[in-house]
Amino acid sequence: MNEPIQDRLVSVRRSFHRHPEPAWREFVTTARLVDELQRIGVDELAVGPDAYDPDDRMAVPDDEELEPWLDRARERGTDEALLDRMAGGNTGAVAVLDRGDGPMIGLRVDIDGLFIEEATSDEHAPAAAGFRSEIEGTMHACGHDVHMTWGLAVLEAIADSDFAGRLVVFFQPAEEVGGGGCPMAESRFVDDLDYLLAIHVGLDHPSGEVVAGIEKPLAMCHVDVTIEGTSAHAGKAPEEGDNAMQATGTAIENTYGIPRHSGGMTRVNIGRAEVGTASNVIADRAHLEAEARGETTELMEYAKTKLERVMRSAATMHGCRADVNVVSESPRADSDPELVDLIVDAVSDASGTETLVPTADFGASEDATFLMERVQENGGLASYLIVGTDHPTSHHTPTFDVDESSLDHGLSVLLETIRELEHRHPLARPEDEP
Structure with a gap:
């Protein structure tokens, strides 16, 4: 030593x-x-x-x-x-x-x-x-x-x-x-x-x-998302459920459809998604881990705002609720x-x-x-x-x-x-x- x-x-x-x-x-x-x-x-x-x-x-x-x-x-x-x-x-x-x-x-x-x-x-x-x-x-x-x-x-x-x-x-x-x-x-x-x-x-x-x-x-933010719906029997009464699985699918697809920005480069990604318990259960909860990046801090904020909006809108579309939490971020x-x-x-x-x-x-x-x-x-x-x-x-x-x-x-x-x-x-x- x-x-x-x-x-x-x-x-x-x-x-x-x-x-x-x-x-x-x-x-x-x-x-x-x-x-x-x-x-x-x-x-x-x-x-x-x-x-x-x-x-x-x-x-x-x-x-x-x-x-x-x-x-x-x-x-x-x-x-x-x-x-x-x-x-x-x-x-x-x-x-x-x-x-x-x-x-x-x-x-x-x-x-x-x-x-x-x-x-x-x-x-x-x-x-x-x-x-x-x-x-x-x-x-x-x-x-x-x-x-x-x-x-x-x-x-x-x-x-x-x-x-x-x-x-x-x-x-x-x-x-x-x-x-x-x-x-x-x-x-x-x-x-x-x-x-x-x-x-x-x-x-x-x-x-x-x-x-x-x-x-x-790149300016960056990490975002955790929890989507909460209502569980139901997928065969007996699917109409009684609010499907967090569907909301998750919509959220993922729409995230990658966020428009690019004329002011410079942006990035979005969902790196992890966990949802559902069994094939015959309407999923009532999902957890997603996502990120947004931008060539400038302002562009990252643009991508982050759009990402948050997509998550909440996808949840609402399927009768669910999304809790969006920005876990960390850093500037350019x-x-x-x-x-x-x-x-x-x-x-x-x-x-x-x-x-x-x-x-x-x-x-x-x-x-x-x-x-x-x-x-x-x-x-x-x-x-x-x-x-x-x-x-x-x-x-x-x-x-x-x-x-x-x-x-x-x-x-x-x-x-x-x-x-x-x-x-x-x-x-x-x-x-x-x-």
Whole structure:
């Protein structure tokens, strides 16, 4: 444990990979982060409700869903006092280094896993090398194990350097459900940031490639829908029922008929539907999980409004009632050109950089945009970087993995960027130019 993280990047990443925990259930993960952060000796460490207001969270599981993960954490010997601080699923942490006058820089990394069963074949490197997920049905299939490793290593390296300024690292829970970005963005730790960096590994960019800033992340919302009707015997008295199955079918068909918008791209999808109990029973209840996305926050709102209207209208058409709940959402926020230009200069000679891409369209959604937007609204600059990695299959698949040489590369990219921000702060903006 006393060996520097920079010298054990692979083992730290693999340790996180073995124990993936989904959104708001990251109890062991947070405890491991706290152990490392206390060893590093940060100037301030806030965990769970000390890092954000729990009321700002979104997509929080109920106590029944959280309890097995708490029990698992206890079985692994997690400190009970720390578990008490994380009660109710208040996971994640914020770590701060105060090193005198200089820029105030934030780094956001995400920490949650996914409900995906990891591959077991020998062709899958984590299985062959013995660091496959130890929790069946759950997997780090998006690289968050890498992101956490970077966050810790950056803190340790900056703590041991002559850096002048303030570095705040957000170890954010619940990215995969869009639930953790908002509370961290609303926290006091964002208030005075001059710069915010977010980072992701891979995303179909190869090892050695760096994208200095993403553009056009899609604004997104997750929507849960419950349709309630009236049960009846399908043979004896079908007319006495209000059929939630029919309402569901109408809702699904009409959702995909929502008109596109001339202002830009929109997306809608129903990813899960559960309805009915038996072939001879008029279904009285259905549950659907849907989403809407848009090229801008306004376009997402358009798609969301139409989606909500479709759900309620479909239910009404068949004598049912629809309860529509927006579980989580995130805005669009683009990387600032001034910061992108600095990153390009900073990482062009970074160890491992072979190709530099100034900007690239993101094409997906990310709740780091909450933090980016808040910093930008406060007059700061933000950028979302991608550090490429060769991975055998795409993110969110059972065989996802990373090229572990990207661990060193990503650390170098972040350190070079932070030191360059220190030296060039404050950055000149176009409106400041004569």
